Amino acid sequence: xxxxxxxxxxxxxxxxxxxxxxxxxxxxxxxxxxxxxxxxxxxxxxxxxxxxxxxxxxxxxxxxxxxxxxxxxxxxxxxxxxxxxxxxxxxxxxxxxxxxxxxxxxxxxxxxxxxxxxxxxxxxxxxxxxxxxxxxxxxxxxxxxxxxxxxxxxxxxxxxxxxxxxxxxxxxxxxxxxxxxxxxxxxxxxxxxxxxxxxxxxxxxxxxxxxxxxxxxxxxxxxxxxxxxxxxxxxxxxxxxxxxxxxxxxxxxxxxxxxxxxxxxxxxxxxxxxxxxxxxxxxxxxxxxxxxxxxxxxxxxxxxxxxxxxxxxxxxxxxxxxxxxxxxxxxxxxxxxxxxxxxxxxxxxxxxxxxxxxxxxxxxxxxxxxxxxxxxxxxxxxxxxxxxxxxxxxxxxxxxxxxxxxxxxxxxxxxxxxxxxxxxxxxxxxxxxxxxxxxxxxxxxxxxxxxxxxxxxx
Amino acid sequence: xxxxxxxxxxxxxxxxxxxxxxxxxxxxxxxxxxxxxxxxxxxxxxxxxxxxxxxxxxxxxxxxxxxxxxxxxxxxxxxxxxxxxxxxxxxxxxxxxxxxxxxxxxxxxxxxxxxxxxxxxxxxxxxxxxxxxxxxxxxxxxxxxxxxxxxxxxxxxxxxxxxxxxxxxxxxxxxxxxxxxxxxxxxxxxxxxxxxxxxxxxxxxxxxxxxxxxxxxxxxxxxxxxxxxxxxxxxxxxxxxxxxxxxxxxxxxxxxxxxxxxxxxxxxxxxxxxxxxxxxxxxxxxxxxxxxxxxxxxxxxxxxxxxxxxxxxxxxxxxxxxxxxxxxxxxxxxxxxxxxxxxxxxxxxxxxxxxxxxxxxxxxxxxxxxxxxxxxxxxxxxxxxxxxxxxxxxxxxxxxxxxxxxxxxxxxxxxxxxxxxxxxxxxxxxxxxxxxxxxxxxxxxxxxxxxxxxxxxx
Numbered sequence: 052x053x054x055x056x057x058x059x060x061x062x063x064x065x066x067x068x069x070x071x072x073x074x075x076x077x078x079x080x081x082x083x084x085x086x087x088x089x090x091x092x093x094x095x096x097x098x099x100x101x102x103x104x105x106x107x108x109x110x111x112x113x114x115x116x117x118x119x120x121x122x123x124x125x126x127x128x129x130x131x132x133x134x135x136x137x138x139x140x141x142x143x144x145x146x147x148x149x150x151x152x153x154x155x156x157x158x159x160x161x162x163x164x165x166x167x168x169x170x171x172x173x174x175x176x177x178x179x180x181x182x183x184x185x186x187x188x189x190x191x192x193x194x195x196x197x198x199x200x201x202x203x204x205x206x207x208x209x210x211x212x213x214x215x216x217x218x219x220x221x222x223x224x225x226x227x228x229x230x231x232x233x234x235x236x237x238x239x240x241x242x243x244x245x246x247x248x249x250x251x252x253x254x255x256x257x258x259x260x261x262x263x264x265x266x267x268x269x270x271x272x273x274x275x276x277x278x279x280x281x282x283x284x285x286x287x288x289x290x291x292x293x294x295x296x297x298x299x300x301x302x303x304x305x306x307x308x309x310x311x312x313x314x315x316x317x318x319x320x321x322x323x324x325x326x327x328x329x330x331x332x333x334x335x336x337x338x339x340x341x342x343x344x345x346x347x348x349x350x351x352x353x354x355x356x357x358x359x360x361x362x363x364x365x366x367x368x369x370x371x372x373x374x375x376x377x378x379x380x381x382x383x384x385x386x387x388x389x390x391x392x393x394x395x396x397x398x399x400x401x402x403x404x405x406x407x408x409x410x411x412x413x414x415x416x417x418x419x420x421x422x423x424x425x426x427x428x429x430x431x432x433x434x435x436x437x438x439x440x441x442x443x444x445x446x447x448x449x450x451x452x453x454x455x456x457x458x459x460x461x462x463x464x465x466x467x468x469x470x471x472x473x474x475x476x477x478x479x480x481x482x483x484x485x486x487x488x489x490x491x492x493x494x495x496x497x498x499x500x501x502x503x504x505x506x507x508x509x
Numbered sequence: 510x511x512x513x514x515x516x517x518x519x520x521x522x523x524x525x526x527x528x529x530x531x532x533x534x535x536x537x538x539x540x541x542x543x544x545x546x547x548x549x550x551x552x553x554x555x556x557x558x559x560x561x562x563x564x565x566x567x568x569x570x571x572x573x574x575x576x577x578x579x580x581x582x583x584x585x586x587x588x589x590x591x592x593x594x595x596x597x598x599x600x601x602x603x604x605x606x607x608x609x610x611x612x613x614x615x616x617x618x619x620x621x622x623x624x625x626x627x628x629x630x631x632x633x634x635x636x637x638x639x640x641x642x643x644x645x646x647x648x649x650x651x652x653x654x655x656x657x658x659x660x661x662x663x664x665x666x667x668x669x670x671x672x673x674x675x676x677x678x679x680x681x682x683x684x685x686x687x688x689x690x691x692x693x694x695x696x697x698x699x700x701x702x703x704x705x706x707x708x709x710x711x712x713x714x715x716x717x718x719x720x721x722x723x724x725x726x727x728x729x730x731x732x733x734x735x736x737x738x739x740x741x742x743x744x745x746x747x748x749x750x751x752x753x754x755x756x757x758x759x760x761x762x763x764x765x766x767x768x769x770x771x772x773x774x775x776x777x778x779x780x781x782x783x784x785x786x787x788x789x790x791x792x793x794x795x796x797x798x799x800x801x802x803x804x805x806x807x808x809x810x811x812x813x814x815x816x817x818x819x820x821x822x823x824x825x826x827x828x829x830x831x832x833x834x835x836x837x838x839x840x841x842x843x844x845x846x847x848x849x850x851x852x853x854x855x856x857x858x859x860x861x862x863x864x865x866x867x868x869x870x871x872x873x874x875x876x877x878x879x880x881x882x883x884x885x886x887x888x889x890x891x892x893x894x895x896x897x898x899x900x901x902x903x904x905x906x907x908x909x910x911x912x913x914x915x916x917x918x919x920x921x922x923x924x925x926x927x928x929x930x931x932x933x934x935x936x937x938x939x940x941x942x943x944x945x946x947x948x949x950x951x952x953x954x955x956x957x958x959x960x961x962x963x964x965x966x967x
Contacts, residue, residue, distance in 0.1 A: 210811030353668030463674030
C-alpha cells in the first residue's frame with residue numbers, strides 16, 4: 052500500500068501557522084523527526100509557514116504529491132479528500148477526531164470519506180489518527196513528538212497512545228500505522244504492508260474492533276509463520292466493548308471468538324501491556340523453544356519456588372536434569388546439599404566463586420538434552436561489595452553459545468534496569484522484571500515453537 | 510522479642526578472617542551498613558579480625574552480649590547455641606544452610622536447635638537465614654551488602670532474596686526479618702514485633718509454609734486493622750509446595766485454605782511480585798477507597814478502554830459522573846465531543862492548554878460525590894516538545910487537596926520512571942507502569958476500605 056511507504060513529497064492540508072511550544076505543529080514535528088522529503092503546506096490564510104511557500108489548495112501544487120495529510124476542521128475533510136483525488140493524490144491521512152468516534156454528523160462525514168475512497172480510488176488512513184511513522188525513512192505524520200528508533204518493530208493500532216507510549220507496550224517502535232476509525236484502510240492492509248517489509252521483524256497490533264475480521268485473519272495466517280504477530284485485544288469486557296464502539300466507531304465482537312480465531316491464525320494474544328513488552332523483546336532476541344522443559348539456575352531457593360509455581364501455572368515442565376548435569380554441581384557443593392532443578396548454586400559459589408560455578412551450572416543445563424530453555428536467577432550487582440556476584444558475563448557467553456535454547460534472566464537488587472541492559476548487550480538473553488514474567492515468556496516461546504513445527508509439518 | 514531489636518553488642522561466632530571482595534565477611538558488611546554497637550568476633554584460630562580482638566569462645570567474652578550470630582559449619586551450631594545460652598545470651602541468629610533444608614542429618618541438627626531453644630530459653634532465628642536488618646539503627650546480620658533505607662516497610666521472609674531483592678518486591682525495606690527454617694522464632698513472632706514497632710507502617714510477608722498457622726492468623730487479625738499486611742504465598746502449586754518443603758523444611762498447606770484464612774484475618778494476598786510492589790507503595794501513600802466508583806481522566810480513548818476492561822475485571826465500577834463534572838469539560842470541548850467517564854480531554858486541551866483543562870477535569874472528579882478514586886492518564890513529558898503536555902504539577906496539587914480519594918497515575922512515554930518520580934514527590938499520588946496495574950491497585954484499596962469499615966462497625 053503506497054500510503055504506508057515513506058513518501059517523497061507530502062501536502063499538509065490545514066497546516067498551522069502556530070509553531071513552537073504547545074502548538075502541535077506537524078511540519079515542525081516532521082522536520083525534527085528527520086523528514087527529508089518535500090513538504091507543501093496548504094492554508095488559504097497564510098503565505099509562508101516555517102520558510103515554506105504555502106498553497107491555497109492542493110490543486111495549486113504543480114509538482115507531484117505522494118501523500119496528503121488532512122488536518123482541517125472535520126466539516127471540510129470530505130471536500131479536501133475529493134480535491135486530493137482530483138489532483139491525482141493517491142493517499143490521504145485524515146488526522147482530526149469528530150467522526151464515527153463522535154456524533155451522528157461525524158458518522159455521516161466518515162461515511163462520505165468511505166464513499167470518496169471507493170469512488171475516486173484514493174486510499175484513506177483514519178480519520179482520528181496520528182497516521183504513520185517510519186523511523187527508517189524519517190517520515191512521520193504525527194503531530195506529537197516521537198523518538199526516532201530504527202528498530203524492526205512494527206505497530207498497528209487504533210490510538211496515538213501506542214506511538215507516544217510505545218515504551219510502555221512494545222518497548223520500541225520502528226514503524227507505526229494508526230488505523231484509528233478505519234474508514235478505508237484497516238488492520239489487514241497494515242498487516243499486509245508489514246508482511247512485505249524487510250525492515251520489520253515483529254508486529255504488534257492493538258485492536259479494539261475491526262470490520263473485516265475475516266480478511267485480517269487470512270492475512271495473519273499468511274504472515275505469522277514468517278513473522279510473529281502479537282495482539283492486544285481491548286474492549287474485552289462488556290463495558291469495554293461498549294466504550295470501544297464509541298471510541299473508534301467499530302464493532303468489537305466477542306472476545307472469546309477473537310482469541311480463538313487469533314490463535315488459529317498463529318497470532319499471539321496478549322492479555323496485558325506487560326505481555327506485549329516481554330513478548331516483543333523475546334521475539335526480537337530469542338528463538339522459539341523446542342519443548343516445554345525448563346532448567347533453572349538460582350542463587351535462591353525461594354526464587355526457585357516462585358518459578359516452579361509459575362512454570363506449572365503457565366503449563367511448562369521443570370526439567371528433569373541428567374545425572375551428569377547435577378553431578379557437576381554436586382561435586383562443588385557440600386555433601387548435604389540437595390542438587391536438582393531448580394539448581395541452587397549458592398553454597399557452591401560461596402566456596403568456588405561465581406564464575407566457575409555459574410558457568411558450570413548454566414552450560415551443563417544448556418548441554419543437557421532434557422532441557423529446552425533456561426531461566427537464570429542472579430543478583431543485579433550494582434551495590435559495592437556485590438561485584439563478585441556478577442554472573443552477567445557468564446550468562447551472556449553461555450546463551451550466545453547455545454542460541455537454540457532460549458535464556459531468560461531475572462536480576463534482583465537495586466538498579467535492575469541498568470544491570471539488565473548490560474546483560475542484554477548482544478541480544479542473547481532477555482532480562483525481565485519478575486520471575487513469573489520469565490516463566491510466562493518461555494511459555495509463549497514454547498507455544499510459538501509448537502505453532503511453527505505444526506506449520507512446517509502441514 | 511529482644512532478638513529483633515537493634516542489639517547494642519553482638520558476638521559473631523565463626524567470624525571469618527577473609528575480608529574484602531567476595532569474602533562475604535559479616536563484620537565488614539555490618540560496619541559498612543553503619544552498625545555502631547560492639548562487635549565480638551569469636552574464632553579460635555584468629556587473634557584479631559578487622560582490628561577487633563577475637564575470642565576463642567563466647568564464654569570468654571566478659572562483657573554483656575545482646576545477640577549472637579552463628580556462622581560455623583552446621584555440625585558445630587548446636588554446641589555453639591548451648592554455649593551462648595550458658596553465657597547468658599538471650600538470642601542467636603543461625604546463618605548456615607544444611608538443616609531441615611538439606612538432609613536427614615540436617616533435620617536432626619535442627620531438631621536439636623529447637624530443643625536447646627525450648628530448654629535453655631535462648632530464642633533462635635533460623636537456621637538458613639540472613640537474620641535481621643534494621644536500617645534505622647544500622648544493624649544487619651546479613652553477609653550480603655544491602656542499601657540502608659530508613660523507610661517504614663517491614664519485610665518478613667523465608668529467603669535472603671527478599672533482602673537483596675527488596676526493590677523487586679516491596680521496592681524498599683526499612684527492617685527485615687528472615688525467619689527461614691523457623692526452628693524457633695517464626696512468622697507470628699516477627700509480625701508481633703512489627704505490630705509494636707512505630708517505625709514500621711506496612712508489613713510484607715513472604716510465606717512458603719508455616720508450622721503455627723493458627724497463631725499467625727491470630728496475630729495478623731490483631732495487626733491488620735492497624736497496619737496493612739501483604740502476603741506473597743509461594744508453593745501455591747503442587748510442584749511448588751513439594752519444593753517449598755525441601756527448601757525451608759516447612760509444611761506448606763493448601764493454597765486455597767491459606768488464601769481464605771488470610772483474607773479473613775485482613776491480610777492482603779498478592780498473587781505475584783508486582784502486586785507486592787504496587788500495594789506497598791499504595792499503602793504508604795494513599796488512603797483506602799470508600800467505595801468502588803472510579804473516575805478516569807485521559808488523553809487517550811484507547812487508554813480509557815484498557816482501563817474499563819481492567820476495572821470490570823477487578824470488580825470496580827466506572828463512576829457515573831455528575832452533569833456538573835461533565836459539563837465543565839463539555840464547555841471546553843468541541844460540540845461533537847462525547848464527554849463521559851473515561852473523560853477524554855484531548856480536544857479540550859489542544860484548544861485550552863493542559864493546565865486549565867486537566868485541573869478542571871481532575872478537580873471536578875475529586876469533588877464529584879459519585880467518585881471514590883481517580884486514575885489519571887497523562888504523558889511522561891520527557892521528550893523535547895512534550896513539555897507543554899506536563900500534567901504532573903496539576904495532578905499532584907489536586908491529589909494533595911483531596912487525600913480521602915486515592916489518585917493513581919499512568920504516565921506513558923520514554924522515561925516513565927523518571928517522570929513518575931517527579932509526580933510522586935510529596936507522596937500524594939502513586940504512579941504505576943501499566944493501566945491494568947492502576948485498576949488493580951485501586952481494587953485493593955477498595956478491599957482495604959471495606960475491611961476497615963467492617964472492623965469499625967464490628
